[in-house]
Amino acid sequence: MTLDHVRTLSGGINQTGVRAYNERLILSILQRNGGLPGSDLARRTGLSPQTASVILRKLEQDGLLLKGAPVKGKVGKPSVPYVLNPDGIFSVGLKIGRRSADLLVLDATGQVRHQLRHTYDYPLPGHVFGFLRDGFAELMDQMDDVMRARLCGVGIAAPFELWSWHELLDAPPEDFAAWKDADFVAEVARITDLPVRLVNDATAACRAEHVFGIGREYRDYIYFFLGAFVGGGVVLDHTVFEGNQKNAGAFGTMPVADLQGKPGHLIDLASIWTLETRLIEAGEAPRQLWRQPQDWSHLERFVVPWLEQTADALAIACVASCAVIDVEAVVIDGAMPPSIRARLVEITAAALETKDMRGLFRPQMAEGQIGANARGIGAATSPIIGQFLLDRSAAMFEQP
Known part of the structure; x- marks a missing residue:
């Protein structure tokens, strides 16, 4: 061969x-x-x-x-x-996020060989697919013939029903409606004959953690990923469980409550966009949260209350999850600096100690290892697994 x-x-x-x-x-x-x-x-x-x-x-x-x-x-x-x-083998991953898109080349050991990023106020099909087209050509130019010959596919990680996020992103609904007719496979077919795999972005992040991160240490666990909006995944018997509609771990709509006891949903209390809102209200530029490399050290007065609220909401979500699935661990990761992630895991563990878990087994709290790149890495992992x-x-x- x-x-x-x-x-x-x-x-x-x-x-x-x-x-x-x-x-x-x-x-x-x-x-x-x-x-x-x-x-x-x-x-x-x-x-x-x-x-x-x-x-x-x-x-x-x-x-x-x-x-x-x-x-x-x-x-x-x-x-x-x-x-x-x-x-031995390489794959391309495209992550479509609410604030940025990433295109990367991954090897079978989980190392990112090349990566490109495009930021925006909100994602629209024309911008994203234009970035895919131009970025793919740029990546091919960066690879030698042998590396290109060993590409096995393209994975795309995107939020399901992107068109429904226009309100949270303060974007024109008529522009976002274009996502309803977007054909990801057809768009990739315009630039390459490599096979395409489409996966929910939070599920992709969970898969990256499971294959290349701390997820290898646990048999069953719940995974939370905090991007612009919170999402996650479920791992059962060493396997990422995608569900009937491939949307398992869609924790954003899980009912929780804020620190004052007011009912809400996890997406409203444990997402980075809520930190963006705090910055905007104070006249600060929210884009500084997404600059690479990430550094939030100068934003401590905004980060501290956000961490407290986010951790408490995640603790409530942990109790609800454990009541349904008897997991041994909860893994938390996100598009944030590692130091912030470590604090979030620590505060969430402390908040969980205050919750009523009678009849339930308290899970271990673990810090994810992949970080902001988890969705792109997870996207590229799908063709390799396939x-x-x-x-x-x-x-x-x-x-x-």
């Missing part, structure tokens, strides 16, 4: 069976656990050493695996771990 095999797969063969189950299983275990020798992989998969060896040689020949440095043990020959080849990995708990086998 030559280097153009990935390009051949990307020509439209994008079904679950593109790669044999055992190949996907081995690739998934290595992605999840890091480098492992063939003997360990045989034990974890239940394959015979001979079968595992044949598959590993094939994956190495395909350029998807590399042999790592020998690891010396106490007895016998040093073991040689197999690792994912960082240059063609090369397993998205089920079988990929999480530990020692049998």
